[in-house]
Amino acid sequence: MSRKPIIAGNWKMNLLKSEAKSVFEGIKDFVKDYSATELPTIVIAPVFTSISSVESVKCDCGCCGTKIAVAGQNCHWESSGAYTGEISVEMLKDAGCDYVIIGHSERRQYFSETDEMINKKAKAILAGGLIPIICCGETLEQRESGITDSWISGQIKAALQGISAEDIAKSVIAYEPIWAIGTGKTCDADEANRVIAMIRSVVKEVAGSDAADSIRILYGGSVKPSTIEEQMSKSDIDGALVGGASLKAESFNEIIANTMKVACGV
Numbered sequence: 001m002s003r004k005p006i007i008a009g010n011w012k013m014n015l016l017k018s019e020a021k022s023v024f025e026g027i028k029d030f031v032k033d034y035s036a037t038e039l040p041t042i043v044i045a046p047v048f049t050s051i052s053s054v055e056s057v058k059c060d061c062g063c064c065g066t067k068i069a070v071a072g073q074n075c076h077w078e079s080s081g082a083y084t085g086e087i088s089v090e091m092l093k094d095a096g097c098d099y100v101i102i103g104h105s106e107r108r109q110y111f112s113e114t115d116e117m118i119n120k121k122a123k124a125i126l127a128g129g130l131i132p133i134i135c136c137g138e139t140l141e142q143r144e145s146g147i148t149d150s151w152i153s154g155q156i157k158a159a160l161q162g163i164s165a166e167d168i169a170k171s172v173i174a175y176e177p178i179w180a181i182g183t184g185k186t187c188d189a190d191e192a193n194r195v196i197a198m199i200r201s202v203v204k205e206v207a208g209s210d211a212a213d214s215i216r217i218l219y220g221g222s223v224k225p226s227t228i229e230e231q232m233s234k235s236d237i238d239g240a241l242v243g244g245a246s247l248k249a250e251s252f253n254e255i256i257a258n259t260m261k262v263a264c265g266v
């Protein structure tokens with residue numbers, strides 16, 4: 001089964017409004033020469049205060065809207081209320097987002113996000129008509145003690161608990177080994193593919209083969225223009241969640257171009 005690749009840029013806590021706008025303009029300028037069918041699904045996750053700035057760069061005809069989707073980097077599961085500092089799915093949708101990243105290791109580590117919270121967020125995102133990008137990944141210590149697969153499988157089962165097979169099929173998972181994030185140490189492509197295939201088998205176990213065949217599972221962790229071709233040539237890797245290399249249009253565009261060489265037939 002052929003799944004449309006996704007190249008997503010997680011800008012984390014970077015780029016002021018004008019900088020965000022300029023990087024987005026650089027990406028828009030690159031994608032204008034390709035049709036939406038040729039391109040992978042492109043997703044950009046700016047900080048909340050820059051969502052409207054990047055949205056304002058999209059042209060009126062809507063063509064860049066179909067080529068570059070915007071994501072929130074987090075959300076709350078309640079729709080409104082006394083939750084100082086939080087943002088709801090409806091608010092992200094109202095701002096123009098189609099996707100929401102949840103369960104990033106930085107949120108799990110620094111903001112004590114639990115599997116249970118991630119599951120509630122995933123349900124709220126799907127109920128609101130948006131698509132969750134659910135992150136999972138192991139620490140170096142967990143990898144070295146040989147518990148990578150059981151750890152990741154536990155994270156995935158907890159995140160997907162109580163979600164219908166239909167909703168799981170349209171969700172996105174990002175496998176991001178924590179030791180590969182921001183370190184320049186990319187996970188070996190065969191090993192990333194092995195873990196991602198294992199995640200797909202967990203999805204099959206909880207939601208059946210159709211969902212497992214449809215769900216897109218990305219790799220994240222020091223993805224660069226020079227690594228993406230090998231990663232995209234693997235059977236189960238459906239794209240990338242890119243941090244550092246998404247902060248500059250040149251490197252992000254190169255990642256898109258190299259993805260198209262392998263996976264989109266351009």
Ligand code: 13P
Pocket residue numbers: 010104176180181182183184220221222223241242243244245
């Ligand atoms: P880097 O690409 O900077 O390693 O970040 C990966 C990441 O955490 C994306 O969510």
